[in-house]
Amino acid sequence: xRKPDIFKVPIGPQHPALKEPExxxxxxxxxKILGVDIRIGYNHRGIEKACEERTYxxxxxxxxxxxxxxxxxxxxxxxxxxxxxxxxxxxxxGLYLRTLxxxxxxxxxxxxxxxxxxxxxxxxxxxxxxxxxxxxxxxVLADLTGGRVNYGMNTIGGVRHNITPxxxxxxxxxxxxxxxxxxxxxxxxLGEATLAARxxxxxxxxxxxxxxxxxxxxxxxxxxVDRDTRRDDPYAAYGDVSFSVITDDHNDVFGRxxxxxxxxxxxxxxxxxxxKNLPEGPIAVKAxxxxxxxxxxxxxxxxxxxxxxxxxxxxxxxxxxxKVRAPTLANVQAVKKMLENxxxxxxxxxxxxxxxxxxxxxxxxxxxxxxxxxxxxxxWETLRQKGIEHYRKQGIDFSKVKITQxx
Amino acid sequence: xxxxLFLLLIFPGxxxxxxxxxxxxxxxxxxxxxLQNRMGPPWFQPLADFIKLLAKEDVVPECAVPxxxxxxPIFALAATTTAxxxxxxxxxxxxxxxxxxxIVVLYLLTIPTITFFLGGWYSTSLFARIGSVRGITxxxxxxxxxxxxxxxxxxxxxxxxxxxxTLFYSRHPSYTxxxxxxxxxxxxxxxxxxxxxxxxxxxxETEIVAGSFTEYSGRLFAFFRLTIDIEMVxxxxxxxxxxxxxxxxxxxxxxxILFIIKVLFIVGLLALxxxxxxxxxxxxxxxxxxxxxxxxxxxxxxxxxxxxxxx
Numbered sequence: 001x002r003k004p005d006i007f008k009v010p011i012g013p014q015h016p017a018l019k020e021p022e023x024x025x026x027x028x029x030x031x032k033i034l035g036v037d038i039r040i041g042y043n044h045r046g047i048e049k050a051c052e053e054r055t056y057x058x059x060x061x062x063x064x065x066x067x068x069x070x071x072x073x074x075x076x077x078x079x080x081x082x083x084x085x086x087x088x089x090x091x092x093x094g095l096y097l098r099t100l101x102x103x104x105x106x107x108x109x110x111x112x113x114x115x116x117x118x119x120x121x122x123x124x125x126x127x128x129x130x131x132x133x134x135x136x137x138x139x140v141l142a143d144l145t146g147g148r149v150n151y152g153m154n155t156i157g158g159v160r161h162n163i164t165p166x167x168x169x170x171x172x173x174x175x176x177x178x179x180x181x182x183x184x185x186x187x188x189x190l191g192e193a194t195l196a197a198r199x200x201x202x203x204x205x206x207x208x209x210x211x212x213x214x215x216x217x218x219x220x221x222x223x224x225v226d227r228d229t230r231r232d233d234p235y236a237a238y239g240d241v242s243f244s245v246i247t248d249d250h251n252d253v254f255g256r257x258x259x260x261x262x263x264x265x266x267x268x269x270x271x272x273x274x275x276k277n278l279p280e281g282p283i284a285v286k287a288x289x290x291x292x293x294x295x296x297x298x299x300x301x302x303x304x305x306x307x308x309x310x311x312x313x314x315x316x317x318x319x320x321x322x323k324v325r326a327p328t329l330a331n332v333q334a335v336k337k338m339l340e341n342x343x344x345x346x347x348x349x350x351x352x353x354x355x356x357x358x359x360x361x362x363x364x365x366x367x368x369x370x371x372x373x374x375x376x377x378x379x380w381e382t383l384r385q386k387g388i389e390h391y392r393k394q395g396i397d398f399s400k401v402k403i404t405q406x407x
Numbered sequence: 408x409x410x411x412l413f414l415l416l417i418f419p420g421x422x423x424x425x426x427x428x429x430x431x432x433x434x435x436x437x438x439x440x441x442l443q444n445r446m447g448p449p450w451f452q453p454l455a456d457f458i459k460l461l462a463k464e465d466v467v468p469e470c471a472v473p474x475x476x477x478x479x480p481i482f483a484l485a486a487t488t489t490a491x492x493x494x495x496x497x498x499x500x501x502x503x504x505x506x507x508x509x510i511v512v513l514y515l516l517t518i519p520t521i522t523f524f525l526g527g528w529y530s531t532s533l534f535a536r537i538g539s540v541r542g543i544t545x546x547x548x549x550x551x552x553x554x555x556x557x558x559x560x561x562x563x564x565x566x567x568x569x570x571x572x573t574l575f576y577s578r579h580p581s582y583t584x585x586x587x588x589x590x591x592x593x594x595x596x597x598x599x600x601x602x603x604x605x606x607x608x609x610x611x612e613t614e615i616v617a618g619s620f621t622e623y624s625g626r627l628f629a630f631f632r633l634t635i636d637i638e639m640v641x642x643x644x645x646x647x648x649x650x651x652x653x654x655x656x657x658x659x660x661x662x663x664i665l666f667i668i669k670v671l672f673i674v675g676l677l678a679l680x681x682x683x684x685x686x687x688x689x690x691x692x693x694x695x696x697x698x699x700x701x702x703x704x705x706x707x708x709x710x711x712x713x714x715x716x717x718x
Binding site for chain 1: 604605614616683684687688689691
């Protein structure tokens, strides 16, 4: 008997299913997936290294640009670490406002995800509806902070924008409107037959596998892993609000959808509590320019899962080392497990179900020589030399440019 | 001779079909957009797309078989346009009726799917090949229920000619209601034929880019697009001739207006269905076709056989 033909389909780096360049090389036998080779690293931007060359305040803005969706996540996670090293006590009102933006961001991220998930399974109506409603929360964010995606809300020692009672009222009105819509989406997610047919039993990740592979966020909670940094290690104002951590035991993409839509409802309740109990007072304390020697790890529950930042200070105005572990890095390993024995048609939704954000994830470039399969890591200086050589060939000479110590 | 050429090429032949096809596409897209809370395109958008594609470069992949790759769009267009010659438009008479033309129309409407398969397969792209195989797999699932439901209607009319079927049902309009199951089945099969959601598996964008059409560009792609538009009109015209034969005896002008309304009604139905459902997987689609559509079509045949004895 002849062996079945196995062919490799390149899903990425450029593919309509992926919103960012990433490579999933899929081995197929007919429609069935035999194996998948995941390669990340197409979006490396050297942000960690760049942080070492800038002051702490500049870093807040740079770090905010790690991700286009969870920008507040990364900024907050970073300032929390710096505040811990500097021993700064952020005023209560500052913490509340930080939490408010964090929850608004979660709403905007989850609505975005719901739309993307709809598009991946060919249900564009869901995409159009959720993204229309997402505009409501985007408008609220623009009203509060001036930005729709990058809010520039955080600073070391607190937040930069205060909120007026009128703005608070606007937020509450928006929440009422969104809550009504979300109830409809919950009904839709649980009731629509073709949606259930495409989501149920797809991308199964058992509880044991989930714990073993260290998945985080809604991906883990849909496999009944009761883990949420907001409750387990309360930061900002999460200690003062009551909310429940949504878990689900479907273990599949359907469960992940249910967890996310139900989390939306929790977010509305958190925002109402925050605005009701908003304390008076200052929103920030003055931070020193030079941060004392020390190191800190900060954890934050991003819409996609737990985000971890590590900051090491050396007593100057610039950090010695900044390390970012974005939630997608923790989840991407689980994708391989989820894809086992599934069909090609399930691949887009399975990848989308972890809500991947690859540009957050890519931190290091690893050069592999195809022939010998040896890998090597380039030093900062060699990388710079390579850059100068590259541009010299094009007639531009960068060798005279001095790297100054301050920007 | 000149009269025949006019009929074939201008009205109600190729030119009319092309214009009506692009208009039907506009109605489909506009309705789809409005149902999704969007603005939708202006009325000339499909026509503008067509003209723009005509102006673009034709790229033939290096590994592709150029002859087959180039001829397939023309082949598909010719087959769908020919099928229209045997479908009654404004009266109960088609252009060139003969006994057995209903079979010819059904086969001519199968040809586009085959050309999508061949075009995709010989373009040698991986995505196109997967799409082509999916298209053929899907063909076996929806084609049988479609044939059975249309032939069930022919069975009751006791003829193999579309013209006679239409004549029979316009004489006995109440008999149409017996074919309601067949109508529902053939609407679903038509969605599969036109590769629209939920049966757009062969060109599932997020999985296999554009399926069979991945490597097509420029003029060749424009003709494939036009084929799908015309196929939509011819398919809808076939269904309206068999299942909605109302008002065909009221003269050519009323008949023609009614024809446009009926076709747009069916196009609207297709748009509505594709708004409210998600894309199925190929195994789910085939299960659905053989578990529900085929038995329902068989039921329609049994009903019509019994009716034939009773009436």
